[in-house]
Amino acid sequence: MYPEVRAAVKADAGPDLGAPGFDLAAHREEVRLANLALPREDVAAVADVDADGVRCRLYTPADAVPGLVVHAHGGGFVLNDIDVHDGVCRRFANRLRRQVLSVDYRRPPEAKFPAAPDDLDTVVGWLRRTGLPGPYAAHGDSAGANLALVAALRHPGFFRAVALVYPFLDPRAGFASWSEGAESGFDRAEARWYWEHYARSEADYDDPDLAPLLSDRLHTLPPTFVATAEHDPLRDEGEELARRVAEAGVETVGIRCLGQVHGFWRHAHFTASEPLVRQVAGWLDQHLI
Numbered sequence: 250m251y252p253e254v255r256a257a258v259k260a261d262a263g264p265d266l267g268a269p270g271f272d273l274a275a276h277r278e279e280v281r282l283a284n285l286a287l288p289r290e291d292v293a294a295v296a297d298v299d300a301d302g303v304r305c306r307l308y309t310p311a312d313a314v315p316g317l318v319v320h321a322h323g324g325g326f327v328l329n330d331i332d333v334h335d336g337v338c339r340r341f342a343n344r345l346r347r348q349v350l351s352v353d354y355r356r357p358p359e360a361k362f363p364a365a366p367d368d369l370d371t372v373v374g375w376l377r378r379t380g381l382p383g384p385y386a387a388h389g390d391s392a393g394a395n396l397a398l399v400a401a402l403r404h405p406g407f408f409r410a411v412a413l414v415y416p417f418l419d420p421r422a423g424f425a426s427w428s429e430g431a432e433s434g435f436d437r438a439e440a441r442w443y444w445e446h447y448a449r450s451e452a453d454y455d456d457p458d459l460a461p462l463l464s465d466r467l468h469t470l471p472p473t474f475v476a477t478a479e480h481d482p483l484r485d486e487g488e489e490l491a492r493r494v495a496e497a498g499v500e501t502v503g504i505r506c507l508g509q510v511h512g513f514w515r516h517a518h519f520t521a522s523e524p525l526v527r528q529v530a531g532w533l534d535q536h537l538i
Contacts, residue, residue, distance in 0.1 A: 250433075250480050251508030253520060258434045258510060266442045273327070273358075281332045290339045300375040303368045304353040306331045308342035315382050316347040316537035319372060319400070319408075323391030323515070325417070325443030326365060327356055337515040337526070341388075344530040347537060348381070349388075354396065357446040362459050365447075369400040373407055383409075386533050390414035390514050391483070392443070398461045398470075398490075405469035410536035412474040412529045414514045416487050418462045420444040420454040424485035433480045433510040440482070462490060468497040474532045475501070476525060478509035502532060 250258070264276060294309040320341070322334040331338075331353045342349040354368040376385065387408045389397035394416035401411045422437050448454060457464040473494045477487040484505065491503030506513070506521055513519040514526070 250510065251520075254480070254508055254510055254513065257519070261434050263434070266439060277328060277330070280328065281330060284333045284336065287336055289336045290343055292339045292342055295339070298350075300350075300352075300372045303371050303375070304331070305372065306335070306338070306351045306353070308338050308349040308351070310342045310346055310348075312346070313348060314346050316345075316384055316386070316409075316533075317376075317381055318345060318347060318349050318386045318388050318412075318533060318537075319369070319376075319397070320349050320351045321354065321365075321369065321387075321389035321393035321396040321400075322351065323389065323393045323414075323417070323512075324356075325439075326362075326392040326395075326447040327358070327443055330356075334515060336517070340517065340523075340526055341530065344527050345533060346530075347533075350376075350381075361449050362447050362453050362456075365396055366399045366403065366458055369396055370403060373400060373404050377407075384537050386410040386412065386537055388412045388414075388529070388533070389416075391511065392417045392447075394487075395461060399458050401470055402461060402464055402466050403458070405466070408471050410472045410474070410533055411470060412533055413487070413490075414476045414525070414529070415478055415481050415483050415511055416475065416490060417443075417483055418460065418490060419486045420448065420460050422482070424482075424489065426485035427482045429482070433482065435482055435511045437482075462486065462493070467494050468499065470494055470497070470499045472500040472536050473502075474529065475503045476514070476529070477503070477505050478511055478513060479505055479507045480509065481511040483511060504528070 387397040394413035475491040495501035
């Protein structure tokens with residue numbers, strides 16, 4: 250683990266999500282306001298839009314070229330929103346030189362699975378109808394990467410490419426990296442809390458729309474990019490996805506970001522964040538021309 254990452258993990262004073270009396274609504278609002286208070290890049294235009302009832306935020310950079318990336322934010326399906334991801338979506342749109350549509354999908358426990366992937370379906374239908382300029386790509390981090398992947402599997406041929414950052418895929422946390430990543434601050438107990446909030450029952454854990462590693466349709470994916478972090482317990486499931494997609498005959502790029510932990514991508518103060526934002530943007534540029 251790189252020194253700056255080790256220091257950040259040591260300083261992390263995040264709440265115990267499973268503690269008795271944990272106030273989820275208050276925590277969401279605290280995180281939202283804290284992120285909105287951070288410095289953010291200017292973008293030529295930012296507009297909240299209604300995609301057939303799903304709130305989204307559309308970022309348009311200066312001198313935008315054709316193409317649009319649908320972004321699903323991370324947060325274990327339960328936390329975060331388009332305000333929390335506003336800063337990184339601005340950076341991403343500027344580096345990508347294309348529009349980014351950030352989706353404020355419904356979250357559990359208020360709206361359990363399959364509400365979130367259904368909201369991505371609605372956005373795809375809205376894009377088909379409204380004629381916002383394509384071609385289109387799907388992108389997400391963590392739980393958002395799960396949703397971006399499921400959207401591409403549900404709508405074969407719609408997206409030109411899929412870019413996933415440390416995807417959250419296995420509700421049973423069965424890969425070896427879960428036993429190696431305790432020092433990262435993200436453990437099985439926290440993951441279990443997210444999955445238990447997201448799923449209606451444990452039976453959903455066998456649904457490939459919740460656990461897309463179980464999908465028999467990986468061969469239908471467009472070119473796929475998967476980034477993992479060395480000290481992230483999600484590392485092995487992300488790398489297994491990349492392996493399976495490549496074995497299915499899909500053009501696949503998989504990278505492991507050394508010395509990093511889960512969550513670094515959206516935080517500009519991590520030295521590795523900006524290079525990964527640019528790498529994802531550059532890879533997508535290859536497929537959106």
